[in-house]
Each structure stands twice: as C-alpha cells, then as structure tokens.
Amino acid sequence: MTQCYDGGVSRAMDNISKLLPEIQHFVLYSGSENPAESGQYSGVRKFSANPLKRFLEVRAYARELEVEVIHAHSSWAGLYSRAFRPSVPVIYEPHCYVFDDPQRHPLLRSVYRRIESFLSRHTTITVALTEHERGLAYGLDKNAKVRILPNIPTIPTVAYREDTTQAVPEIVMIGRLAPQKDPGFYQDLARLSSARGLPFKFVWIGSGTESDTDALQAAGIEVTGWLAPEEISQRLSRAWMYVHSAHYEGFPLSVLDAAAAKVPIIVRDLPCFEETQLTKVEDPEEAIATLAQAYFDPDFFASTKVGGQLLLQTMNTETHTDVLTSVYRDARIATDDTLVGTHS
Numbered sequence: 001m002t003q004c005y006d007g008g009v010s011r012a013m014d015n016i017s018k019l020l021p022e023i024q025h026f027v028l029y030s031g032s033e034n035p036a037e038s039g040q041y042s043g044v045r046k047f048s049a050n051p052l053k054r055f056l057e058v059r060a061y062a063r064e065l066e067v068e069v070i071h072a073h074s075s076w077a078g079l080y081s082r083a084f085r086p087s088v089p090v091i092y093e094p095h096c097y098v099f100d101d102p103q104r105h106p107l108l109r110s111v112y113r114r115i116e117s118f119l120s121r122h123t124t125i126t127v128a129l130t131e132h133e134r135g136l137a138y139g140l141d142k143n144a145k146v147r148i149l150p151n152i153p154t155i156p157t158v159a160y161r162e163d164t165t166q167a168v169p170e171i172v173m174i175g176r177l178a179p180q181k182d183p184g185f186y187q188d189l190a191r192l193s194s195a196r197g198l199p200f201k202f203v204w205i206g207s208g209t210e211s212d213t214d215a216l217q218a219a220g221i222e223v224t225g226w227l228a229p230e231e232i233s234q235r236l237s238r239a240w241m242y243v244h245s246a247h248y249e250g251f252p253l254s255v256l257d258a259a260a261a262k263v264p265i266i267v268r269d270l271p272c273f274e275e276t277q278l279t280k281v282e283d284p285e286e287a288i289a290t291l292a293q294a295y296f297d298p299d300f301f302a303s304t305k306v307g308g309q310l311l312l313q314t315m316n317t318e319t320h321t322d323v324l325t326s327v328y329r330d331a332r333i334a335t336d337d338t339l340v341g342t343h344s
Contacts, residue, residue: 001058003047003076005031006226007176007206008253009095011154013073014039019321023328028061032207033226054080062088069124069331079115082122089124089331093149096129096250097136100271101180103247116140124331129251132271145330149323150315151251153260155233157312161262168201169240169295172263174232174254177208177216177223185245185268187219188284189291194220198292205235205254236261241291241304244268256315259308266290266304278307 017025017039026043027035036044058080071091072081099112120141127149128134137146175181190202202221242258244267269280281287294301
C-alpha cells in the first residue's frame with residue numbers, strides 16, 4: 001500500500017508484482033497513477049480522501065482479504081499500517097526517511113524521527129535501499145530486522161549505445177516535481193548553462209504542481225510530464241547526460257534507468273551514493289563545470305559512464321528477486337503454494 005502511487009514508488013511496487021507472480025498482490029493506494037494499468041495485481045482499491053479513515057481502511061482491507069503480510073511503501077503508508085499494533089506482519093519500505101532531509105528544520109526532523117522510532121516497534125522487517133538507510137533504521141531501533149533490497153531499473157538494459165551526435169546535447173532528469181527532487185537546483189543549472197553560452201538543452205521527465213512546472217519552463221527547461229516506460233527509454237536513448245538533482249534519496253530508480261540506457265550520469269554527493277562510483281557534485285556551480293568538462297573533454301566524458309555500469313552489477317533483477325523472496329519468507333507468510341499479500 002502507498003499514499004504516493006506515482007513516480008519511483010509506483011514503479012518499485014509494479015516490479016514486485018511482476019517479479020513474484022506466485023504471490024497474490026493487492027494494492028491499497030492513492031496517487032496520480034492507476035496500478036490496475038501498470039502492475040500485475042489481483043485487486044486494487046483506492047484510499048478514501050479522508051486521511052483519518054485510512055487507518056481503519058488498512059485494517060478492514062487486511063481482514064477482508066485475510067492477508068498474510070502488509071508491505072507498506074513510503075512514510076504515510078508506514079504510519080497507517082503501524083500506528084496501532086498490526087494483526088499481521090508488516091514490511092516497511094520507507095523509500096527514504098523524511099527525517100533524513102537536510103533542508104527541513106531540525107525540530108521537524110526530530111519530530112519525524114521520534115514518530116518513526118515509535119512505529120518501528122510495530123515493524124516486522126524494514127527494507128532499506130542502501131547501507132546508509134540501514135544505518136538510519138538501526139538508529140531508530142537497534143534490534144530492528146533490516147534487509148537491504150537493491151533497487152533495479154524499470155526499463156530494459158540495452159547491450160550497446162553509441163554516443164549521441166545531437167547538435168544540442170540533451171540533459172535529462174526524471175522525478176516528481178517535489179521539494180525532495182529539488183527542481184530549484186535544476187533551474188539554477190539551466191540558467192548557468194545559458195549564462196555561460198553552453199549548448200545544452202534541459203529536460204525534466206515527471207510532473208507536479210502548475211507553479212513548479214511554470215518555474216522550470218521559465219528557466220528554459222522542457223517538462224514532459226510522466227511518460228510510459230517505453231517513452232522513457234526513447235528519451236534516454238537520445239540523452240547526452242543524466243543529472244539527478246534530488247537533495248536526499250533512498251536510491252532513485254531513475255538513476256538505474258539511466259544506467260540501463262547506458263547514459264552518462266552525474267548526481268549530487270548524497271549519502272545514498274557513497275558506495276558508488278558515480279560522478280558526484282556539491283552544487284549547481286560544480287555541476288555546470290562538470291558538464292562543461294564532459295562536453296569539451298572526451299576522456300572525462302567517458303569516465304562519467306563507468307559508475308552507472310558498475311551499479312548494474314549488484315542492482316539487477318536476479319539479486320532483487322532473491323532478496324525479496326527471502327524478505328517475504330522471513331516475514332513468515334510463505335504458508336501455502338498460493339501466498340496472499342497486500343501493498344499499502
């Protein structure tokens with residue numbers, strides 16, 4: 001279940017439903033996308049508009065289906081499913097902890113941490129995406145059961161790609177237009193590029209509020225809205241560089257999609273990327289300097305491809321499926337040839 005069935009969360013949930021077809025997957029959700037159109041689910045139900053009713057809806061849906069596990073994706077679903085002691089095991093996948101956001105007020109971060117610490121008592125297994133996120137989970141509860149689940153691309157991995165020969169090199173970012181993804185960073189990057197006479201075109205794949213969209217477009221950035229996976233593959237196939245602007249993350253699927261498309265990648269220097277060899281930058285000034293160096297220096301450009309390809313050695317379908325299977329087994333739901341689970 002999730003309150004944000006869109007973007008990376010929806011794609012992660014769809015992957016689970018497709019990789020474990022022997023399990024019956026039911027979805028309780030809200031969001032801009034429709035899981036009935038994208039995943040392999042046995043049933044789909046939308047949350048009511050009243051957030052207070054959602055606490056009861058989780059329990060009622062679980063009883064109705066006689067589910068054997070609840071898999072809660074992101075923080076609101078984690079709250080709805082764990083605020084009261086659950087009657088079935090709960091797997092909690094935060095997709096990045098809100099209290100890890102360095103741009104939030106310290107007092108708010110402390111409040112979020114305390115809430116997560118309380119909820120951790122009602123968690124069977126926490127699914128972390130990186131060592132950094134696992135450390136955060138243990139910081140909430142030193143006795144927590146935490147498993148690292150390597151994310152995987154949501155588009156097919158290409159065997160070979162020729163460097164783009166476009167006259168105007170296209171730089172792409174994929175994500176929700178939300179504060180976490182820091183569209184302001186991307187706007188600054190586009191403005192710096194224009195001010196320095198660099199020939200780049202900037203594209204944002206994703207959507208958000210009208211004001212956020214207008215702000216990006218005012219900076220000369222093309223905003224495509226959300227695209228189907230095959231359309232994302234097409235846009236990435238002609239991208240010169242992928243730049244990830246988010247200022248905190250779990251581990252973004254879009255970076256893995258860029259790696260699968262063999263697009264060179266630049267990311268911000270975040271804890272989730274500490275164990276990678278991706279090209280990292282601190283701020284828009286360093287990012288534009290790095291892009292300029294990649295444009296004028298073929299050897300440096302080639303080096304920006306390496307980190308993404310190394311990611312795919314461990315973040316792949318086989319590893320992902322093995323870990324998922326063991327997580328569900330450890331949650332003790334594998335009681336029958338036909339398993340029943342609900343995502344919330």
